[in-house]
Amino acid sequence: MTETGGATPARRRRQEPLIPDGPVRASANVCQAAGCLSMQSDAVFDSLCERVAASGLTDVAVRRVGCLGLCAAGPLVAVPERERLFDHVTAGDDASLDAVVTSLSGGEGGRPIASDPFFSHQVKVVLEHCGRIDPERVEDYVAEGGYEALTKVVTTMTPAEVLAEVTHSGLRGRGGGGYPTGLKWTTVAKAESADGKYVVCNGDEGDPGAFMDRSVLESSPQQVLEGMAIAGYAVGAAHGYVYVRAEYPLAVKRLTTAIRQAERAGLLGQRIADSSFSFEVQLRIGAGAFVCGEETALIASIEGGRGTPRPRPPYPAASGLWGKPTLINNVETFSSIAAIINRGAAWYQAIGTGRSRGTKVFALAGSVVNTGLIEVPLGLTLREIVFDIGGGLPGGGRFKAVQTGGPSGGCMPEELLDMQVSYESLAEAGSIMGSGGMIVMDQGTCMVDVAKFFMDFCREESCGKCVPCRVGTTQMHGLLDRITRGLASREDLAELEDLAAMVRETSLCGLGQGAPNPVFSTLRYFRDEYLAHIDDRVCPAGVCKIEPVEAGARVAEGVR
Amino acid sequence: MTMAPVEAPPSPPREDKRWRQVDVKIRRLGARPDGLIEVLHTVQEVFGFLDDDALGYVSEALGVPPSRVLGVATFYSHFVRKPQGLHTCVVCMGTACYINGASAIFERLHGTLGIDAGGTTPDGRVSLLRARCLGACSMAPAVVVDDEVHGRMSPDGVEQMLEAL
Numbered sequence: 001m002t003e004t005g006g007a008t009p010a011r012r013r014r015q016e017p018l019i020p021d022g023p024v025r026a027s028a029n030v031c032q033a034a035g036c037l038s039m040q041s042d043a044v045f046d047s048l049c050e051r052v053a054a055s056g057l058t059d060v061a062v063r064r065v066g067c068l069g070l071c072a073a074g075p076l077v078a079v080p081e082r083e084r085l086f087d088h089v090t091a092g093d094d095a096s097l098d099a100v101v102t103s104l105s106g107g108e109g110g111r112p113i114a115s116d117p118f119f120s121h122q123v124k125v126v127l128e129h130c131g132r133i134d135p136e137r138v139e140d141y142v143a144e145g146g147y148e149a150l151t152k153v154v155t156t157m158t159p160a161e162v163l164a165e166v167t168h169s170g171l172r173g174r175g176g177g178g179y180p181t182g183l184k185w186t187t188v189a190k191a192e193s194a195d196g197k198y199v200v201c202n203g204d205e206g207d208p209g210a211f212m213d214r215s216v217l218e219s220s221p222q223q224v225l226e227g228m229a230i231a232g233y234a235v236g237a238a239h240g241y242v243y244v245r246a247e248y249p250l251a252v253k254r255l256t257t258a259i260r261q262a263e264r265a266g267l268l269g270q271r272i273a274d275s276s277f278s279f280e281v282q283l284r285i286g287a288g289a290f291v292c293g294e295e296t297a298l299i300a301s302i303e304g305g306r307g308t309p310r311p312r313p314p315y316p317a318a319s320g321l322w323g324k325p326t327l328i329n330n331v332e333t334f335s336s337i338a339a340i341i342n343r344g345a346a347w348y349q350a351i352g353t354g355r356s357r358g359t360k361v362f363a364l365a366g367s368v369v370n371t372g373l374i375e376v377p378l379g380l381t382l383r384e385i386v387f388d389i390g391g392g393l394p395g396g397g398r399f400k401a402v403q404t405g406g407p408s409g410g411c412m413p414e415e416l417l418d419m420q421v422s423y424e425s426l427a428e429a430g431s432i433m434g435s436g437g438m439i440v441m442d443q444g445t446c447m448v449d450v451a452k453f454f455m456d457f458c459r460e461e462s463c464g465k466c467v468p469c470r471v472g473t474t475q476m477h478g479l480l481d482r483i484t485r486g487l488a489s490r491e492d493l494a495e496l497e498d499l500a501a502m503v504r505e506t507s508l509c510g511l512g513q514g515a516p517n518p519v520f521s522t523l524r525y526f527r528d529e530y531l532a533h534i535d536d537r538v539c540p541a542g543v544c545k546i547e548p549v550e551a552g553a554r555v556a557e558g559v560r
Numbered sequence: 561m562t563m564a565p566v567e568a569p570p571s572p573p574r575e576d577k578r579w580r581q582v583d584v585k586i587r588r589l590g591a592r593p594d595g596l597i598e599v600l601h602t603v604q605e606v607f608g609f610l611d612d613d614a615l616g617y618v619s620e621a622l623g624v625p626p627s628r629v630l631g632v633a634t635f636y637s638h639f640v641r642k643p644q645g646l647h648t649c650v651v652c653m654g655t656a657c658y659i660n661g662a663s664a665i666f667e668r669l670h671g672t673l674g675i676d677a678g679g680t681t682p683d684g685r686v687s688l689l690r691a692r693c694l695g696a697c698s699m700a701p702a703v704v705v706d707d708e709v710h711g712r713m714s715p716d717g718v719e720q721m722l723e724a725l
Binding site for chain 1: 592595638644653693697700
């Protein structure tokens with residue numbers, strides 16, 4: 001990173017993107033999402049600007065863009081006109097920078113995007129603009145057709161027509177629950193309220209291993225705001241809140257900029273597109289509580305209180321924020337709306353499988369070559385996702401499981417690799433769609449340890465309001481800990497299963513109800529690993545530290 | 561986790577100019593009770609942590625009972641009640657980081673710094689924290705040192721980075 005001269009380390013002026021006045025022959029889109037930024041892609045942007053300026057090329061652009069998807073190979077630069085991607089571009093590596101400039105001036109080089117299996121299996125709806133626009137320039141979004149859907153809605157459609165379109169699209173809640181979006185919108189639209197309704201965007205993406213919402217908010221924040229405004233029109237709300245977790249400072253910054261720019265451009269605020277519809281959006285920042293992803297807890301948090309859930313009904317659609325009818329959808333759900341309005345429900349409906357229509361964004365991570373952000377039509381198999389798009393496991397590692405759905409999800413074993421990914425199939429297999437984290441695990445991962453990891457998470461994130469979750473998760477964690485230390489008996493295992501069923505049935509909210517899922521799914525598919533820890537006092541993956549038998553309480557207990 | 565009784569709260573160290581930033585935030589939010597979390601964010605940004613005086617002041621300024629302010633400040637893990645070290649080191653313990661060796665990184669730092677998660681070295685130099693998930697899963701294991709994310713870390717790598725601070 002370069003510093004300007006001067007005695008004091010003055011803050012360097014931010015380099016403006018290079019955008020020629022005339023037609024653009026080619027553009028270098030430099031990824032500025034959190035992943036690439038942590039590998040100094042901001043310096044790559046500066047260096048490319050310098051090089052392009054020095055090269056005398058006057059008809060090429062250098063832009064900052066959002067996530068290009070293939071985070072594993074960052075920092076990334078795309079040249080969309082040539083359909084090429086350049087990976088591992090660094091400011092200190094002249095050859096990597098030269099390759100981009102060569103491509104800009106019409107030369108060869110780079111990875112062909114169209115034929116790369118990482119990209120060719122994807123269908124981009126939510127991520128349509130990710131990596132194509134500067135997230136901090138509303139004009140970029142508008143140039144790509146942004147806010148056309150909102151304008152169309154407020155000038156030519158009735159709220160009932162919007163509701164019908166969203167209902168017919170078959171879109172379901174992308175935060176994990178999978179509740180039909182059109183039905184939820186219609187319920188809020190029908191709710192009577194003399195003094196207002198609210199639209200809330202849930203960006204409290206707390207599942208460990210999930211970064212879809214972060215990437216969307218960092219890459220195309222206007223798209224989220226447009227979806228919220230369309231929702232506001234459809235349900236009759238004039239106020240919206242976006243709730244983003246504090247762990248995502250870059251998303252917060254870009255969203256703040258996006259709201260300000262949209263208001264200035266007249267795309268949000270009073271009388272949008274000269275219609276009678278007004279919609280304003282406020283940002284609320286979380287403070288590190290996983291449970292706030294639950295909708296009633298999130299509402300309590302926006303109201304400034306402790307984020308604890310309350311029993312439903314009444315559902316937020318009837319009584320939500322400040323007791324008013326409230327529509328709560330996830331970032332990805334709102335991001336799908338503009339495309340559905342622009343291209344029609346039938347187009348969206350044609351993508352997908354069974355009752356799972358459209359596309360889903362997944363965050364691929366763990367033991368997989370191509371870690372990153374992907375969007376696929378629902379109905380692709382796990383094998384296609386992990387091996388074709390993900391490129392398989394690195395270093396010849398052998399696949400063991402893929403974990404979906406975070407702490408409320410489950411681990412899918414090798415025999416399920418050919419399962420189509422849909423809300424129904426994942427539920428049937430003992431997991432959930434969840435928000436979209438997909439963690440690939442190799443043979444070096446102990447499934448009991450994974451179950452313990454998630455239980456530790458739930459135990460610490462339990463808000464403490466209901467007993468089954470507060471006490472149950474701690475007890476289950478204790479039992480799992482005994483198993484991983486080689487101190488457990490078969491009776492402990494039976495107790496674990498009883499307790500898991502009880503916590504699932506009796507907890508107040510999704511956190512507690514879902515907490516036993518990792519235990520259930522690992523027991524269902526990897527029971528022999530549990531038994532190896534218990535009967536043989538061996539961790540087959542070699543992860544757990546089995547305690548010496550003398551120190552073990554199990555002998556004293558006389559079990560087995 | 562006690563909070564001083566607020567019988568005479570109006571003037572925490574108000575002569576400290578940093579309070580102005582907090583006052584601006586309170587005004588912008590219309591001094592409404594639902595702005596509590598936002599205001600606490602600002603106080604923590606400005607002062608680094610939330611002490612009893614600050615909570616008492618916020619309580620009065622927003623008209624929120626002190627019990628509720630303390631309740632909120634202690635419910636959310638982002639808020640800290642003790643001063644933090646000069647540098648902070650956050651080890652991400654999300655799923656991807658965990659299966660890629662985050663525990664080994666944490667254990668090493670725990671050993672060399674001699675502090676637990678949430679602790680600060682006696683010389684006040686480094687605070688060690690654990691995060692649930694930073695969403696930096698594609699670069700697992702990730703560590704955040706002074707707000708900068710570093711991906712694909714190793715115990716040695718983090719240790720060297722902390723020594724070089």
